[in-house]
Amino acid sequence: MSLLAALLKSQNVVTLAPSATVFEAAQKMAAQLIGSIPVVEGDELVGIFTERDLLNRVVAKDLDPKKTPLSQVMSKNVTTVSPSETTQNCFLQMERTKCRHIPIVEGKRVLGVITMRNILEWVTKEMEEENVFLKNYIQG
Numbered sequence: 001m002s003l004l005a006a007l008l009k010s011q012n013v014v015t016l017a018p019s020a021t022v023f024e025a026a027q028k029m030a031a032q033l034i035g036s037i038p039v040v041e042g043d044e045l046v047g048i049f050t051e052r053d054l055l056n057r058v059v060a061k062d063l064d065p066k067k068t069p070l071s072q073v074m075s076k077n078v079t080t081v082s083p084s085e086t087t088q089n090c091f092l093q094m095e096r097t098k099c100r101h102i103p104i105v106e107g108k109r110v111l112g113v114i115t116m117r118n119i120l121e122w123v124t125k126e127m128e129e130e131n132v133f134l135k136n137y138i139q140g
Contacts, residue, residue: 003087003122004104004114011112015040018047018071022058025049025070036101036113039074044108047074050101080105081114091119 015038016025025037029051039047049070057073058065079097081090081104093102100116 003118004081004083004085004090004112007114007118008083008104008112013038013110013112015110016049016070017041018069018074020070022049022054022063022065022068022070022073026054026065034113035115038078038103038110038113039070040110043110045078045080045103045105045110047071047076048078048101048103049074050099052100075099078103082106083111087119087122090114094119 012032014028014032014034016028018039018041020039029035029037036048036050038045039049047070053073053075057063058068063073079093079099079102081093081102083104083106085104090102094100094116102114103110104112104114
């Protein structure tokens with residue numbers, strides 16, 4: 001099973017509307033132990049709010065999180081991937097765009113989010129499996 005397929009099976013997608021406040025987003029992110037929240041209108045992705053947005057666009061500018069809507073501080077030109085994308089291409093997208101969270105979308109509907117942490121865990125698991133295979137091969 002590919003990493004994206006496994007993520008889509010296991011993830012509970014958390015989204016918020018553009019009118020939600022930064023405070024609401026921070027509470028959800030803390031409760032769910034996630035570093036980003038896709039921002040949607042209806043079923044359509046319109047942005048993403050990340051920990052980096054919180055730091056650079058809210059805290060550093062001394063905005064009130066209880067009064068600031070996500071629409072004011074979210075990242076709007078969101079890099080996305082389709083559910084059929086390879087893990088390697090997801091990593092290359094993250095490298096190219098300097099982001100650590102990419103929504104997985106079908107059409108404009110958010111199905112999940114792939115993170116740099118997901119990729120690192122997947123690569124580590126693949127390397128461990130290859131290591132076991134090679135040890136078994138060498139030892140006969």
